[in-house]
Amino acid sequence: MKEFLMLIREDLDNYGKMTPQQMQEDIERHVKWVETLVQQGHFKGGNPLTPAGKYIKSSERMITDGPYIEAKEGVSGFYFLLAPSLEEATRIARGCPSLDYGGMVEIREVILTE
Amino acid sequence: MPHTDPIPQLAAHLFREHSGKMVAVLSRLFGLQDIDKVMDIVQDTFEAALTSWRFSGMPDHPPAWLMQVAKHKAINYLKQEQRRSSAHASLPAIQGIEQEIEPFFAPGEIRDSQLKLLLLCCHPVLSPRNQIALTLYVLCGFGVPEIANALLIQPEAAKKILTRSKALLRREALPAPFSLPVLSPERLHTTLMVLYLMFNEGYKSTRKKATIDNDLCYEALRLAKLVAEQAGTGGEAEALIALMFFNLSRFPARFSLTGTQLSLEEQDRSRWNKVFIEEAYYYLGRAMPQQPNRFYLEALIASQHCRAACFADTDWPGIAALYRQLERLYPSSMVTLNRILAESYLPGSRSLDDLRGLRSSDLEANFMLPAAEGDICRRMGLMADACDAYTRALALAATPADKEFLAQRIAQCRMLFS
Numbered sequence: 001m002k003e004f005l006m007l008i009r010e011d012l013d014n015y016g017k018m019t020p021q022q023m024q025e026d027i028e029r030h031v032k033w034v035e036t037l038v039q040q041g042h043f044k045g046g047n048p049l050t051p052a053g054k055y056i057k058s059s060e061r062m063i064t065d066g067p068y069i070e071a072k073e074g075v076s077g078f079y080f081l082l083a084p085s086l087e088e089a090t091r092i093a094r095g096c097p098s099l100d101y102g103g104m105v106e107i108r109e110v111i112l113t114e
Numbered sequence: 115m116p117h118t119d120p121i122p123q124l125a126a127h128l129f130r131e132h133s134g135k136m137v138a139v140l141s142r143l144f145g146l147q148d149i150d151k152v153m154d155i156v157q158d159t160f161e162a163a164l165t166s167w168r169f170s171g172m173p174d175h176p177p178a179w180l181m182q183v184a185k186h187k188a189i190n191y192l193k194q195e196q197r198r199s200s201a202h203a204s205l206p207a208i209q210g211i212e213q214e215i216e217p218f219f220a221p222g223e224i225r226d227s228q229l230k231l232l233l234l235c236c237h238p239v240l241s242p243r244n245q246i247a248l249t250l251y252v253l254c255g256f257g258v259p260e261i262a263n264a265l266l267i268q269p270e271a272a273k274k275i276l277t278r279s280k281a282l283l284r285r286e287a288l289p290a291p292f293s294l295p296v297l298s299p300e301r302l303h304t305t306l307m308v309l310y311l312m313f314n315e316g317y318k319s320t321r322k323k324a325t326i327d328n329d330l331c332y333e334a335l336r337l338a339k340l341v342a343e344q345a346g347t348g349g350e351a352e353a354l355i356a357l358m359f360f361n362l363s364r365f366p367a368r369f370s371l372t373g374t375q376l377s378l379e380e381q382d383r384s385r386w387n388k389v390f391i392e393e394a395y396y397y398l399g400r401a402m403p404q405q406p407n408r409f410y411l412e413a414l415i416a417s418q419h420c421r422a423a424c425f426a427d428t429d430w431p432g433i434a435a436l437y438r439q440l441e442r443l444y445p446s447s448m449v450t451l452n453r454i455l456a457e458s459y460l461p462g463s464r465s466l467d468d469l470r471g472l473r474s475s476d477l478e479a480n481f482m483l484p485a486a487e488g489d490i491c492r493r494m495g496l497m498a499d500a501c502d503a504y505t506r507a508l509a510l511a512a513t514p515a516d517k518e519f520l521a522q523r524i525a526q527c528r529m530l531f532s
Contacts, residue, residue: 018164018257019255019256019257019258019259019260020129020130020133020156020157020160020255020257021127021129021130021255021256021257021260022257023129023160023161023163023164024124024127024128024129024130024160026164026168027124027163027164027167027168027172028124030167030168030169031167031168031171031172034169034171046169047169047170048165048166048168048169048170049165050165076165077165077168077169079169
């Protein structure tokens with residue numbers, strides 16, 4: 001089994017626009033999805049990230065609130081997935097509920113250095 | 115991490131219900147002048163749940179988790195405010211906040227706050243529609259798109275209603291901690307009336323795919339129960355709850371498999387929800403008013419329908435008598451219309467003539483009037499007249515379900531007279 005990092009990118013502004021009911025439904029779908037991942041042995045871990053963050057750039061160590069001027073999009077969370085290949089990991093990641101709300105996911109294989 | 119355990123299910127509409135509770139407690143702390151801040155904190159709390167539960171699973175007691183987070187956010191906000199208002203705020207005063215606000219989070223106190231907030235949302239200065247919109251927003255966790263959908267208005271219109279209603283609230287409300295309003299019988303009655311309208315709104319606008327309208331009915335029921343638990347209304351709240359349960363019991367049978375609306379006559383009565391009917395009788399028994407009130411009479415009428423094993427067994431003389439009583443106590447053209455319809459099942463009635471008397475009433479532009487005429491004509495075998503009346507009704511009907519029902523009636527009548 002190989003290990004993959006799945007990054008979820010979302011419109012972070014969207015959070016504030018969801019109604020309580022929509023947020024609850026979103027949670028339920030994610031929990032259900034993670035449940036399936038766990039059952040099938042694809043889940044290794046994951047955590048959410050707060051929307052606020054800092055970016056440090058280049059040798060001047062320039063600190064900004066975001067990499068882009070306008071973009072509200074950012075990484076909202078990450079998962080570690082277990083899969084035999086990148087293709088398989090991609091197939092698994094296609095089920096991520098965030099994709100249904102205009103999100104985007106990036107899948108990268110983790111190089112295990114041990 | 116609870117991932118190896120079976121995933122705990124969130125209660126249906128947990129967020130909506132707890133939104134109302136948190137708003138009630140927080141607005142007690144901050145006062146309604148700060149209603150937007152209150153709504154912000156509640157929204158923030160849900161966002162915190164969204165980010166954390168999505169990844170690490172649900173906590174053991176989601177409602178307690180939500181209330182705890184809301185409390186912390188409230189404390190932080192109050193501390194900030196205190197620091198801002200007096201740069202030299204003594205440390206003990208800031209620490210005192212926590213103990214000071216603790217009593218507001220006791221379960222009984224939360225219910226009391228909810229009731230007071232409900233009474234405030236049902237303020238007589240607001241129109242009934244605005245009272246409903248505000249109640250849905252403040253106490254039922256409905257977002258703007260959901261309110262618009264439930265009340266069949268544009269989201270922009272819903273937004274405007276909320277802005278205006280909130281401004282009114284701010285003007286009317288006393289500063290924190292608010293003690294208003296007094297639980298006067300008049301205010302309680304107005305509040306029950308709003309819940310009655312909210313229920314009807316949900317009942318009449320039910321569309322096959324959108325479950326939100328059912329939600330409106332359940333929210334109205336939940337709040338009516340809150341009133342019954344927290345205040346004495348001389349049986350009025352119980353009567354309203356009974357009426358709601360009788361009506362809800364027929365929900366599963368209201369639509370055919372293909373999604374067409376079915377009349378009482380066409381409904382498969384075995385699909386009526388027996389548990390709800392039992393609940394209804396339970397509350398009806400507890401309602402027993404000294405003076406029959408409107409909800410009680412309507413609940414009795416609904417119980418007559420639920421009692422009949424089939425449509426032919428309906429006790430029309432009994433129902434007509436109840437409508438006559440209702441008409442005497444609370445005269446309205448809609449009650450008269452229903453009375454005439456009930457009487458049309460009795461021998462020797464002159465219902466078509468009676469209906470004519472309603473033409474210049476406030477029902478003039480309501481599709482129910484020609485629809486009733488069509489119904490009576492159809493049962494008398496006057497298919498051409500029925501067709502004509504149903505066609506007039508179709509032109510006035512607003513909801514897709516009503517339109518579909520009428521179109522089907524027209525088709526049926528046409529087949530029988532051509």
